[in-house]
Amino acid sequence: MANEFSPQALKGLALAGLIGSAWLLSLGLSYTLPLDQTPGLLIGSLILLRAFLHTGLFIVAHDSMHASLVPGHPGLNRWIGKVYLLVYAGLSYERCSRNHRRHHLAPETFQDPDYQRCTNNNILDWYVHFMGNYLGMRQLLNLSCLWLALIILNGSDLPAQIMHLLLFSVLPLIISSCQLFLVGTWLPHRRGATTRPGVTTRSLALHPALSFAACYNFGYHREHHESPSTPWFQLPQLRNESFT
Template sequence: MGLLLGAGIFGAWLATLVLALLAEPAGWTPAALGLVIALRTLLQTGLFILGHDAMHRTLVPGRQRLNDGLGRLALLLYAGLPYARCRRHHLRHHRFPGSRLDPDFRRAIGDGALRWYARFMGNYLSLGQLVLLLASWLAVAGGLMLLEPRQALAVPTFWVLPLVLSSFQLFLFGTYLPHRGDGSSPAGRHAVRSLGYPHLLSLLACYHFGYHREHHAHPGVPWFRLPQLRGHVPHQHGHGYGPADDSRPLRPGR
Protein backbone atom coordinates (compact mmCIF):
# COMPACT_ATOMS: atom_id res chain seq x y z
CA MET A 1 0.00 0.00 0.00
CA GLY A 2 2.79 2.44 0.90
CA LEU A 3 4.57 1.80 -2.39
CA LEU A 4 1.36 2.27 -4.41
CA LEU A 5 0.49 5.52 -2.64
CA GLY A 6 4.09 6.66 -3.03
CA ALA A 7 4.01 5.96 -6.77
CA GLY A 8 0.80 7.98 -7.00
CA ILE A 9 2.36 10.96 -5.20
CA PHE A 10 5.53 10.76 -7.30
CA GLY A 11 3.53 10.54 -10.52
CA ALA A 12 1.09 13.31 -9.63
CA TRP A 13 3.92 15.63 -8.54
CA LEU A 14 5.74 15.16 -11.84
CA ALA A 15 2.63 15.31 -14.04
CA THR A 16 1.27 18.48 -12.42
CA LEU A 17 4.68 20.15 -12.61
CA VAL A 18 5.11 19.43 -16.33
CA LEU A 19 1.53 20.41 -17.19
CA ALA A 20 1.69 23.62 -15.15
CA LEU A 21 5.03 24.64 -16.64
CA LEU A 22 3.83 24.09 -20.21
CA ALA A 23 0.33 25.58 -19.87
CA GLU A 24 -0.51 28.81 -21.65
CA PRO A 25 0.26 31.65 -19.17
CA ALA A 26 -2.70 33.77 -20.29
CA GLY A 27 -5.14 30.93 -19.70
CA TRP A 28 -5.03 30.98 -15.89
CA THR A 29 -7.92 32.42 -13.91
CA PRO A 30 -7.22 33.46 -10.28
CA ALA A 31 -9.28 30.53 -8.99
CA ALA A 32 -7.48 28.00 -11.19
CA LEU A 33 -4.12 29.51 -10.26
CA GLY A 34 -4.85 29.22 -6.54
CA LEU A 35 -6.16 25.67 -6.88
CA VAL A 36 -3.12 24.45 -8.81
CA ILE A 37 -0.70 26.11 -6.38
CA ALA A 38 -2.52 24.47 -3.46
CA LEU A 39 -2.42 21.07 -5.19
CA ARG A 40 1.26 21.47 -6.05
CA THR A 41 1.99 22.42 -2.42
CA LEU A 42 0.20 19.33 -1.13
CA LEU A 43 2.08 17.07 -3.55
CA GLN A 44 5.37 18.78 -2.69
CA THR A 45 4.71 18.02 0.98
CA GLY A 46 3.90 14.45 -0.04
CA LEU A 47 7.42 14.02 -1.40
CA PHE A 48 8.85 14.87 2.00
CA ILE A 49 6.40 12.53 3.73
CA LEU A 50 7.60 9.70 1.49
CA GLY A 51 11.19 10.56 2.35
CA HIS A 52 10.22 10.65 6.02
CA ASP A 53 8.65 7.19 5.89
CA ALA A 54 11.75 5.94 4.11
CA MET A 55 13.85 7.25 7.02
CA HIS A 56 11.83 4.94 9.27
CA ARG A 57 12.19 2.14 6.69
CA THR A 58 8.41 1.90 6.24
CA LEU A 59 8.11 3.09 2.64
CA VAL A 60 9.07 -0.38 1.33
CA PRO A 61 9.29 -2.57 4.46
CA GLY A 62 11.80 -5.39 4.30
CA ARG A 63 13.62 -4.03 1.24
CA GLN A 64 16.09 -1.57 2.68
CA ARG A 65 17.99 -0.77 -0.52
CA LEU A 66 14.83 0.02 -2.49
CA ASN A 67 13.35 1.87 0.48
CA ASP A 68 16.41 4.09 0.89
CA GLY A 69 16.75 4.63 -2.85
CA LEU A 70 13.19 5.90 -3.13
CA GLY A 71 13.71 8.01 0.00
CA ARG A 72 16.76 9.63 -1.59
CA LEU A 73 14.80 10.35 -4.76
CA ALA A 74 11.89 11.84 -2.81
CA LEU A 75 14.09 14.21 -0.81
CA LEU A 76 16.14 15.13 -3.87
CA LEU A 77 13.00 16.11 -5.77
CA TYR A 78 11.60 17.85 -2.72
CA ALA A 79 14.46 20.30 -2.20
CA GLY A 80 17.77 18.64 -3.01
CA LEU A 81 17.95 17.33 0.56
CA PRO A 82 20.61 14.74 1.46
CA TYR A 83 18.87 11.59 2.65
CA ALA A 84 21.58 10.29 5.01
CA ARG A 85 21.91 13.57 6.91
CA CYS A 86 18.15 14.08 7.12
CA ARG A 87 17.75 10.57 8.49
CA ARG A 88 20.41 11.12 11.16
CA HIS A 89 18.75 14.36 12.23
CA HIS A 90 15.26 12.90 12.24
CA LEU A 91 16.20 9.84 14.29
CA ARG A 92 17.87 12.13 16.81
CA HIS A 93 14.61 14.06 16.99
CA HIS A 94 12.80 10.84 17.88
CA ARG A 95 15.36 9.76 20.46
CA PHE A 96 15.68 13.12 22.19
CA PRO A 97 12.51 15.17 21.49
CA GLY A 98 12.47 18.53 23.19
CA SER A 99 16.06 18.33 24.43
CA ARG A 100 19.19 20.18 23.34
CA LEU A 101 20.07 17.11 21.29
CA ASP A 102 16.88 17.48 19.25
CA PRO A 103 17.78 19.26 15.98
CA ASP A 104 14.12 20.14 15.30
CA PHE A 105 13.22 21.71 18.63
CA ARG A 106 13.45 25.34 19.72
CA ARG A 107 16.49 26.35 21.77
CA ALA A 108 14.65 28.40 24.38
CA ILE A 109 11.10 28.62 25.70
CA GLY A 110 10.84 32.23 24.49
CA ASP A 111 11.71 31.42 20.89
CA GLY A 112 8.96 32.48 18.52
CA ALA A 113 7.67 30.55 15.55
CA LEU A 114 9.74 32.47 12.96
CA ARG A 115 13.04 32.00 14.80
CA TRP A 116 12.21 28.34 15.34
CA TYR A 117 11.32 27.95 11.65
CA ALA A 118 14.57 29.61 10.53
CA ARG A 119 16.65 27.29 12.70
CA PHE A 120 14.59 24.27 11.63
CA MET A 121 15.25 25.03 7.96
CA GLY A 122 18.92 25.79 8.64
CA ASN A 123 19.37 22.28 10.02
CA TYR A 124 18.31 20.72 6.72
CA LEU A 125 19.25 23.21 3.98
CA SER A 126 22.84 24.05 3.08
CA LEU A 127 24.36 26.58 0.70
CA GLY A 128 25.20 23.79 -1.74
CA GLN A 129 21.58 22.64 -1.81
CA LEU A 130 20.34 26.18 -2.39
CA VAL A 131 22.78 26.57 -5.29
CA LEU A 132 21.55 23.26 -6.76
CA LEU A 133 17.92 24.37 -6.48
CA LEU A 134 18.62 27.79 -7.99
CA ALA A 135 20.57 26.24 -10.88
CA SER A 136 17.71 23.81 -11.58
CA TRP A 137 15.10 26.55 -11.55
CA LEU A 138 17.16 28.85 -13.79
CA ALA A 139 17.87 26.05 -16.26
CA VAL A 140 14.19 25.14 -16.60
CA ALA A 141 13.13 28.80 -16.75
CA GLY A 142 15.71 29.42 -19.47
CA GLY A 143 14.34 26.51 -21.51
CA LEU A 144 10.78 27.77 -21.14
CA MET A 145 11.80 31.24 -22.31
CA LEU A 146 12.74 29.72 -25.64
CA LEU A 147 9.07 28.74 -26.04
CA GLU A 148 7.50 31.91 -24.69
CA PRO A 149 9.18 34.59 -22.52
CA ARG A 150 6.24 34.78 -20.12
CA GLN A 151 6.38 31.00 -19.67
CA ALA A 152 9.40 31.37 -17.38
CA LEU A 153 7.11 32.84 -14.70
CA ALA A 154 5.65 29.35 -14.28
CA VAL A 155 8.83 28.23 -12.49
CA PRO A 156 8.51 30.54 -9.45
CA THR A 157 4.72 30.19 -9.50
CA PHE A 158 4.34 26.41 -9.71
CA TRP A 159 7.69 25.13 -8.47
CA VAL A 160 9.37 27.62 -6.12
CA LEU A 161 6.25 28.92 -4.34
CA PRO A 162 4.83 25.44 -3.59
CA LEU A 163 8.19 24.45 -2.08
CA VAL A 164 8.20 27.50 0.19
CA LEU A 165 4.57 26.93 1.22
CA SER A 166 5.29 23.25 1.78
CA SER A 167 8.17 24.05 4.12
CA PHE A 168 5.78 26.18 6.21
CA GLN A 169 3.19 23.41 6.12
CA LEU A 170 5.64 20.76 7.33
CA PHE A 171 7.01 23.01 10.05
CA LEU A 172 3.59 24.17 11.28
CA PHE A 173 1.77 20.83 11.38
CA GLY A 174 4.70 18.46 11.78
CA THR A 175 6.88 20.33 14.26
CA TYR A 176 5.59 23.60 15.71
CA LEU A 177 2.03 22.73 16.74
CA PRO A 178 2.79 19.17 17.99
CA HIS A 179 5.92 20.17 19.93
CA ARG A 180 5.43 23.73 21.13
CA GLY A 181 3.58 22.69 24.32
CA ASP A 182 0.31 24.13 25.55
CA GLY A 183 1.16 24.99 29.14
CA SER A 184 -0.29 21.75 30.53
CA SER A 185 3.03 19.92 30.89
CA PRO A 186 5.19 20.46 33.97
CA ALA A 187 7.73 23.27 33.80
CA GLY A 188 10.80 22.28 31.88
CA ARG A 189 9.17 19.15 30.44
CA HIS A 190 8.36 18.45 26.83
CA ALA A 191 5.19 16.74 25.67
CA VAL A 192 4.39 15.54 22.16
CA ARG A 193 0.74 16.17 21.37
CA SER A 194 -1.69 15.33 18.59
CA LEU A 195 -3.85 17.94 16.89
CA GLY A 196 -7.13 16.00 16.74
CA TYR A 197 -8.31 17.20 13.33
CA PRO A 198 -11.10 15.39 11.45
CA HIS A 199 -9.84 12.73 9.04
CA LEU A 200 -9.98 14.74 5.78
CA LEU A 201 -8.54 17.87 7.37
CA SER A 202 -5.81 15.78 8.97
CA LEU A 203 -4.90 14.38 5.55
CA LEU A 204 -4.87 17.78 3.85
CA ALA A 205 -3.02 19.48 6.71
CA CYS A 206 0.05 17.24 6.60
CA TYR A 207 -0.70 13.64 5.63
CA HIS A 208 -1.95 12.74 9.12
CA PHE A 209 1.17 13.91 10.94
CA GLY A 210 -1.14 15.80 13.23
CA TYR A 211 -1.37 12.36 14.88
CA HIS A 212 2.00 13.16 16.35
CA ARG A 213 1.87 11.33 19.68
CA GLU A 214 0.85 8.27 17.70
CA HIS A 215 3.80 8.73 15.36
CA HIS A 216 6.31 9.12 18.19
CA ALA A 217 4.86 6.12 19.98
CA HIS A 218 4.97 3.94 16.85
CA PRO A 219 7.44 5.42 14.32
CA GLY A 220 7.30 2.18 12.35
CA VAL A 221 3.70 2.88 11.29
CA PRO A 222 3.43 4.60 7.87
CA TRP A 223 1.62 7.89 7.44
CA PHE A 224 -1.61 6.48 5.99
CA ARG A 225 -2.13 4.17 8.99
CA LEU A 226 -1.66 6.76 11.71
CA PRO A 227 -5.43 7.44 12.07
CA GLN A 228 -5.86 3.77 13.09
CA LEU A 229 -3.83 4.49 16.22
CA ARG A 230 -6.14 7.23 17.48
CA GLY A 231 -7.16 6.41 21.03
CA HIS A 232 -4.56 3.64 21.39
CA VAL A 233 -1.72 5.88 22.60
CA PRO A 234 -2.19 7.25 26.13
CA HIS A 235 -1.52 10.93 26.73
CA GLN A 236 1.69 11.31 28.68
CA HIS A 237 4.39 13.85 29.37
CA GLY A 238 8.00 13.16 28.73
CA HIS A 239 10.54 12.85 26.01
CA GLY A 240 9.80 9.92 23.78
CA TYR A 241 7.87 6.75 23.39
CA GLY A 242 9.89 4.17 21.55
CA PRO A 243 12.91 3.48 19.39
CA ALA A 244 13.19 5.82 16.43
CA ASP A 245 14.17 3.07 14.01
CA ASP A 246 11.44 0.60 14.95
CA SER A 247 9.96 -0.36 11.61
CA ARG A 248 7.76 -3.22 12.77
CA PRO A 249 4.22 -2.78 11.46
CA LEU A 250 1.44 -2.38 13.99
CA ARG A 251 -1.43 -4.81 13.69
CA PRO A 252 -4.83 -3.18 13.19
CA GLY A 253 -6.63 -2.85 16.49
CA ARG A 254 -3.50 -3.29 18.54
Protein backbone atom coordinates (compact mmCIF):
# COMPACT_ATOMS: atom_id res chain seq x y z
CA MET A 1 0.00 0.00 0.00
CA ALA A 2 1.15 3.53 -0.81
CA ASN A 3 0.82 4.74 2.79
CA GLU A 4 2.98 2.00 4.30
CA PHE A 5 6.35 2.90 5.75
CA SER A 6 9.41 1.21 4.28
CA PRO A 7 12.16 -0.13 6.57
CA GLN A 8 14.28 2.90 5.62
CA ALA A 9 11.44 5.26 6.54
CA LEU A 10 10.85 3.54 9.87
CA LYS A 11 14.53 3.69 10.75
CA GLY A 12 14.75 7.30 9.62
CA LEU A 13 11.75 8.24 11.77
CA ALA A 14 13.12 6.34 14.77
CA LEU A 15 16.52 8.03 14.54
CA ALA A 16 14.96 11.45 13.95
CA GLY A 17 12.78 10.92 17.02
CA LEU A 18 15.78 9.78 19.07
CA ILE A 19 17.85 12.81 18.06
CA GLY A 20 14.97 15.22 18.69
CA SER A 21 14.11 13.66 22.06
CA ALA A 22 17.74 13.67 23.19
CA TRP A 23 18.01 17.30 22.11
CA LEU A 24 14.95 18.25 24.18
CA LEU A 25 16.08 16.27 27.22
CA SER A 26 19.56 17.79 27.12
CA LEU A 27 18.00 21.24 26.78
CA GLY A 28 15.81 20.73 29.84
CA LEU A 29 18.66 19.27 31.87
CA SER A 30 21.18 21.96 30.98
CA TYR A 31 18.79 24.83 31.76
CA THR A 32 18.08 23.48 35.26
CA LEU A 33 21.73 23.24 36.27
CA PRO A 34 22.91 25.67 38.96
CA LEU A 35 25.97 26.93 37.10
CA ASP A 36 27.80 28.12 40.21
CA GLN A 37 27.59 24.62 41.71
CA THR A 38 28.25 22.58 38.56
CA PRO A 39 31.77 21.32 37.70
CA GLY A 40 33.26 22.92 34.62
CA LEU A 41 33.90 19.50 33.08
CA LEU A 42 30.18 18.68 33.21
CA ILE A 43 29.27 22.05 31.72
CA GLY A 44 31.79 21.58 28.91
CA SER A 45 30.55 18.05 28.23
CA LEU A 46 26.95 19.25 28.03
CA ILE A 47 27.92 22.01 25.63
CA LEU A 48 29.60 19.49 23.31
CA LEU A 49 26.67 17.07 23.61
CA ARG A 50 24.22 19.86 22.83
CA ALA A 51 26.31 20.87 19.80
CA PHE A 52 26.39 17.29 18.50
CA LEU A 53 22.63 16.86 18.93
CA HIS A 54 22.06 20.26 17.36
CA THR A 55 23.98 19.10 14.31
CA GLY A 56 21.74 16.05 14.27
CA LEU A 57 18.70 18.29 13.84
CA PHE A 58 20.21 19.73 10.67
CA ILE A 59 21.23 16.31 9.34
CA VAL A 60 17.66 15.05 9.76
CA ALA A 61 16.36 18.13 7.94
CA HIS A 62 19.01 17.64 5.25
CA ASP A 63 17.69 14.14 4.57
CA SER A 64 14.18 15.53 4.37
CA MET A 65 15.36 17.92 1.63
CA HIS A 66 16.39 14.85 -0.36
CA ALA A 67 13.10 13.08 0.49
CA SER A 68 15.18 10.27 2.01
CA LEU A 69 14.02 10.78 5.59
CA VAL A 70 10.55 9.30 5.06
CA PRO A 71 10.46 8.04 1.45
CA GLY A 72 6.99 7.93 -0.03
CA HIS A 73 5.55 10.38 2.50
CA PRO A 74 6.34 13.87 1.16
CA GLY A 75 4.04 15.70 3.57
CA LEU A 76 5.50 14.11 6.71
CA ASN A 77 9.00 14.36 5.27
CA ARG A 78 8.60 18.09 4.64
CA TRP A 79 6.92 18.79 7.99
CA ILE A 80 9.73 17.18 10.00
CA GLY A 81 12.32 19.06 7.97
CA LYS A 82 10.61 22.40 8.54
CA VAL A 83 10.32 21.86 12.29
CA TYR A 84 13.90 20.70 12.72
CA LEU A 85 15.33 23.59 10.68
CA LEU A 86 13.23 26.09 12.61
CA VAL A 87 14.47 24.71 15.93
CA TYR A 88 18.03 24.43 14.62
CA ALA A 89 18.47 28.11 13.78
CA GLY A 90 15.15 29.61 12.68
CA LEU A 91 15.99 28.58 9.12
CA SER A 92 13.60 28.55 6.19
CA TYR A 93 13.04 25.08 4.76
CA GLU A 94 12.25 26.51 1.33
CA ARG A 95 15.40 28.63 1.23
CA CYS A 96 17.63 25.79 2.43
CA SER A 97 16.07 23.34 -0.04
CA ARG A 98 16.50 25.73 -2.95
CA ASN A 99 20.16 26.42 -2.12
CA HIS A 100 20.91 22.77 -1.54
CA ARG A 101 19.42 21.74 -4.87
CA ARG A 102 21.65 24.29 -6.58
CA HIS A 103 24.65 22.90 -4.69
CA HIS A 104 23.99 19.40 -5.97
CA LEU A 105 23.23 20.48 -9.52
CA ALA A 106 26.49 22.38 -9.98
CA PRO A 107 28.95 21.70 -7.14
CA GLU A 108 32.04 23.89 -6.96
CA THR A 109 30.86 26.28 -9.68
CA PHE A 110 29.60 29.85 -9.68
CA GLN A 111 26.08 28.42 -9.54
CA ASP A 112 26.85 26.64 -6.25
CA PRO A 113 25.72 28.90 -3.35
CA ASP A 114 27.83 26.93 -0.85
CA TYR A 115 31.07 27.34 -2.77
CA GLN A 116 33.57 30.10 -2.05
CA ARG A 117 33.75 32.22 -5.18
CA CYS A 118 36.65 34.39 -4.08
CA THR A 119 40.07 33.73 -5.53
CA ASN A 120 41.53 32.79 -2.16
CA ASN A 121 40.79 29.62 -0.21
CA ASN A 122 40.51 31.35 3.16
CA ILE A 123 38.40 29.26 5.50
CA LEU A 124 37.02 32.24 7.45
CA ASP A 125 35.95 34.11 4.31
CA TRP A 126 34.30 30.96 3.03
CA TYR A 127 32.49 30.39 6.34
CA VAL A 128 31.06 33.91 6.33
CA HIS A 129 29.96 33.45 2.70
CA PHE A 130 28.43 30.07 3.54
CA MET A 131 26.44 31.35 6.52
CA GLY A 132 25.26 34.42 4.62
CA ASN A 133 23.39 32.20 2.16
CA TYR A 134 21.19 30.78 4.91
CA LEU A 135 20.84 33.49 7.55
CA GLY A 136 18.73 36.54 6.77
CA MET A 137 16.71 38.99 8.85
CA ARG A 138 13.71 36.66 8.98
CA GLN A 139 15.81 33.73 10.18
CA LEU A 140 17.53 35.88 12.80
CA LEU A 141 14.15 37.13 13.99
CA ASN A 142 12.85 33.56 14.26
CA LEU A 143 15.93 32.56 16.23
CA SER A 144 15.64 35.57 18.53
CA CYS A 145 12.01 34.70 19.27
CA LEU A 146 12.95 31.11 20.09
CA TRP A 147 15.71 32.20 22.45
CA LEU A 148 13.49 34.83 24.07
CA ALA A 149 10.84 32.19 24.70
CA LEU A 150 13.46 30.00 26.39
CA ILE A 151 14.47 32.83 28.70
CA ILE A 152 10.85 33.63 29.59
CA LEU A 153 9.87 30.01 30.21
CA ASN A 154 12.92 29.22 32.28
CA GLY A 155 12.39 31.54 35.23
CA SER A 156 12.76 35.03 36.61
CA ASP A 157 16.52 35.13 37.28
CA LEU A 158 17.40 36.99 34.08
CA PRO A 159 21.22 37.02 34.39
CA ALA A 160 21.27 33.27 35.07
CA GLN A 161 18.89 32.53 32.19
CA ILE A 162 20.98 34.59 29.77
CA MET A 163 24.08 32.66 30.84
CA HIS A 164 22.26 29.36 30.32
CA LEU A 165 21.17 30.56 26.90
CA LEU A 166 24.69 31.55 25.89
CA LEU A 167 26.24 28.29 27.11
CA PHE A 168 23.63 25.75 26.06
CA SER A 169 21.93 27.28 23.02
CA VAL A 170 24.08 29.97 21.40
CA LEU A 171 27.47 28.26 21.80
CA PRO A 172 26.23 24.82 20.64
CA LEU A 173 24.73 26.46 17.53
CA ILE A 174 28.03 28.16 16.71
CA ILE A 175 29.97 24.91 17.23
CA SER A 176 27.43 23.00 15.13
CA SER A 177 27.60 25.47 12.26
CA CYS A 178 31.40 25.18 12.26
CA GLN A 179 31.13 21.39 12.35
CA LEU A 180 28.73 21.28 9.40
CA PHE A 181 30.79 23.77 7.42
CA LEU A 182 34.15 22.12 8.10
CA VAL A 183 33.14 18.49 7.56
CA GLY A 184 30.36 18.97 5.03
CA THR A 185 31.65 21.84 2.90
CA TRP A 186 35.21 23.04 3.37
CA LEU A 187 37.08 19.74 3.64
CA PRO A 188 35.18 17.95 0.82
CA HIS A 189 34.95 20.93 -1.55
CA ARG A 190 38.04 23.05 -0.92
CA ARG A 191 40.32 23.76 -3.85
CA GLY A 192 42.81 20.98 -4.37
CA ALA A 193 40.73 18.52 -2.32
CA THR A 194 40.88 15.99 -5.15
CA THR A 195 43.02 15.49 -8.21
CA ARG A 196 40.90 12.78 -9.84
CA PRO A 197 39.70 13.83 -13.32
CA GLY A 198 36.00 14.66 -13.39
CA VAL A 199 35.65 14.39 -9.59
CA THR A 200 34.92 17.61 -7.73
CA THR A 201 34.03 16.20 -4.31
CA ARG A 202 36.08 14.08 -1.93
CA SER A 203 35.19 11.93 1.05
CA LEU A 204 37.08 12.01 4.32
CA ALA A 205 38.98 8.84 5.16
CA LEU A 206 37.37 8.25 8.53
CA HIS A 207 36.45 5.10 10.42
CA PRO A 208 32.63 4.78 10.55
CA ALA A 209 32.57 5.48 14.31
CA LEU A 210 34.67 8.61 13.85
CA SER A 211 32.65 9.57 10.80
CA PHE A 212 29.47 9.45 12.87
CA ALA A 213 31.05 11.47 15.68
CA ALA A 214 32.49 14.02 13.25
CA CYS A 215 29.20 14.90 11.56
CA TYR A 216 26.74 12.01 11.20
CA ASN A 217 28.68 10.59 8.24
CA PHE A 218 28.47 13.89 6.34
CA GLY A 219 32.19 13.49 5.70
CA TYR A 220 31.40 10.65 3.28
CA HIS A 221 30.59 13.43 0.89
CA ARG A 222 31.41 11.93 -2.48
CA GLU A 223 29.06 9.04 -1.71
CA HIS A 224 26.36 11.51 -0.76
CA HIS A 225 26.74 13.45 -4.01
CA GLU A 226 26.69 10.25 -6.03
CA SER A 227 23.60 8.97 -4.21
CA PRO A 228 21.68 11.88 -2.63
CA SER A 229 18.72 9.62 -1.83
CA THR A 230 20.84 7.54 0.58
CA PRO A 231 20.10 8.62 4.17
CA TRP A 232 22.91 9.58 6.52
CA PHE A 233 22.85 6.29 8.44
CA GLN A 234 23.39 4.23 5.26
CA LEU A 235 26.38 6.19 3.94
CA PRO A 236 29.00 3.95 5.66
CA GLN A 237 27.51 0.90 3.94
CA LEU A 238 27.49 2.72 0.61
CA ARG A 239 31.15 3.68 1.10
CA ASN A 240 32.09 0.10 1.91
CA GLU A 241 30.33 -1.13 -1.22
CA SER A 242 32.28 1.33 -3.34
CA PHE A 243 35.53 -0.30 -2.19
CA THR A 244 34.42 -3.88 -2.84
